[in-house]
Amino acid sequence: MRIGLLGTGPWAEIAYGPALRDHPEVEFAGVWGRRPEAAAAIADTFGGRPYEDVDALIKDTEGIAIALPPAIQAPLAERAALAGRHLLLDKPLALNVTDARAVVDAAARTGISSVVFFTTRFTxxxxxxxxxxxxxxxxxxxxxxxxxxxxxxxxxxxxxxxxxxxxxxxxxxxxxxxxxxxxxxxxxxxxxxxxxxxxxxxxxxxxxxxxxxxxxxxxxxxxxxxxxxxxxxxxxxxxxxxAGDDDPVTCLGRAIDALVESARTGRAHNCDVRFGLRVVEILAEAEGLLEGPTP
Known part of the structure; x- marks a missing residue:
């Protein structure tokens, strides 16, 4: 699977870059980030090439991995899903139910596979x-x-x-x-x-x-x-x-395994975007119950 990475921060460097570079069933296409110089550095370290246009990277791939803050992740994930790209996302899927549901709806519309990287579930x-x-x-x-x-x-x-x-x-x-x-x-x-x-x-x-x-x-x-x-x-x-002693790259490698398998078989993974949405719904309900200033 030819996968592009969106994001250039610490989690992209620590986990996503090395996991995508080293996975035997993945071709690391390239990286896009909000800072072009950081995208160039990630590409130089892990392969692929830097992209200045996010839509160009989406067009050149079969799957998109996202290592960005959740408020930015959600609309880009929806965009990639509508383009028919499989999704490897981070938790939380979004910071509100509306944005999370939009990703789920886009994935359902195009039938793509998805995995949200809840680290413990891949340890x-x-x-x-x-x-x-x-x-x-x-x-x-x-x-x-x-x-x-x-x-x-x-x-x-x-x-x-x-x-x-x-x-x-x-x-x-x-x-x-x-x-x-x-x-x-x-x-x-x-x-x-x-x-x-x-x-x-x-x-x-x-x-x-x-x-x-x-x-x-x-x-x-x-x-x-x-x-x-x-x-x-x-x-x-x-x-x-x-105790869980696996490093994040190993865990993320298993998440990539799950995405590739889901795309191959058409069977949804139990940590797909629908599960990601349910988690967001519960967190939003909890947030609504919190009252008063933090002590």
Whole structure:
């Protein structure tokens, strides 16, 4: 599959560039970015060529990968889908339901394949564990805690404007939901959403299985307290998510595998844009419940 990359920031350098360059079933066509000099640098490092016109890159490809802020990703993803290009996207799909639904509608109209890169769902060990817990069923409750520390150490995303504005709910919230939903079922209702310190948000969710779950999400945790995990309790006892040691390039390689397979077979992946939309809908519902200023 001939794939072009939209985006030239840290995530393009850390994950998308090397994953596209090294994947055996992908030809890395080139890169477009809002800064032409950065696109030239990415192309020089990972191959392909820099494009000054995004539509020219879309025209030259079979698939488009996007490593851009979600507010920019969504309209470009819709544009690429309407041109019949398969999509490899990042989470969250968009920052509002309208934009996310437009991507889903465009993908449905042209029948393209899509994968949204929820990292945990493509981490070896963890993805198998999630599948096992989903098969067990009988869960009474679950929790997912995703605590980041943007200001700790040399974080490559420390200067990300959208993360600063939207906080942990929108940045790490998709990771938590990507674990809770396949095991406990869709969220029937966000029962509560409350602010914690900094940008921290606490959620209580009711799932279609009858189970409830909680999620604690933050980008402003102390560096020594940062980390993430998930746990389920029910008829099978207590299940704790194992550690995931895969690097982002390896995980993204599996997402590319999934996109290529979906395009080849016509079978939708369970992390496609429809799942991405559902995550956005839940986050938007939670955001609407948050009241008052952050403490």
């Amino acid at each position: 070896d060990g963890r993805r198998q564990w999630i599948g096992e817990q989903a098969r067990h069923g009988g869960w009474f409750t679950g929790r997912a805690d995703w605590l980041g520390a943007l200001d700790s150490g040399d974080n490559p995303f420390a200067n990300s404007p959208w993360r600063r504005e939207k906080g942990g709910l929108w940045d790490v919230g998709p990771h938590a939901l990507s674990v809770l939903l396949p095991v406990l079922g869709d969220v029937e209702r966000v029962l509560a959403a409350a602010h914690g310190p900094g940008d921290t948000v606490h959620l209580i969710l009711r799932h279609t299985s009858g189970a409830s779950s909680t999620a604690t999400l933050s980008l402003t945790a102390p560096g020594v307290a940062a980390g993430h995990g998930a746990e389920f309790r029910g008829d099978s006892g207590v299940a704790t998510m194992p």
